[in-house]
Amino acid sequence: MPAPNMFIVHVADAAKSARFYGELFEMQPCFESPRFIAFELGGGVQLALWSGASGEARPSRTxxxxxxxxxxxxxxxxxxxxxxxxxxxxxxxxxxxxxxxxxxxxxxxxxxxxxxxxx
Structure with a gap:
């Protein structure tokens, strides 16, 4: 059975948040687009920052x-x-x-x- 391999954090500004996480964890993005930026964590697992589609409601943090x-x-x-x-x-x-x-x-x-x- 496949295992989860990406964890998405919802943010207001993907580029701003990517700078924060990049500096905090001393890593560079492996994928960048205007509202979605991902970092490779190792073993095929990624941390992604997603500002959502235009006008999309942001979920509450849990x-x-x-x-x-x-x-x-x-x-x-x-x-x-x-x-x-x-x-x-x-x-x-x-x-x-x-x-x-x-x-x-x-x-x-x-x-x-x-x-x-x-x-």
Whole structure:
């Protein structure tokens, strides 16, 4: 059975959001069109930014992009400092949760990006 291989984040401005994610994750788009930009994540999986068709209603947010890091709490805290220093909006400061150290930032549209330890 085929497995999902693309995760789409709905944004207001695909180019603006692509700059945000490209800088945040230090990666370049693998596909670009006026309202749809994708990044290769490895293993055939992509993260896509979609501003939708002209006049299309944007869905409400119900998910997060998640970055799983090895290296423990120190590595997660380092990412937090680096991203905060870049001016990324931090919506939840680093703290320990049931799955370990975590924090959350927002992209320009308010979509959430959570950083967690590798399980």
């Amino acid at each position: 998910s997060e992009v998640c970055l799983c890091l090895s290296g423990g709490a120190e590595e997660i805290d380092r990412y937090h400092r680096d991203w905060a220093n870049k001016g990324v909006e931090v919506v939840q400061e680093p703290h320990d949760d049931v799955f370990g150290r975590t924090f959350v930032v927002a992209d320009p549209d308010g979509n959430l990006v959570r950083v967690v330890p590798v399980d």
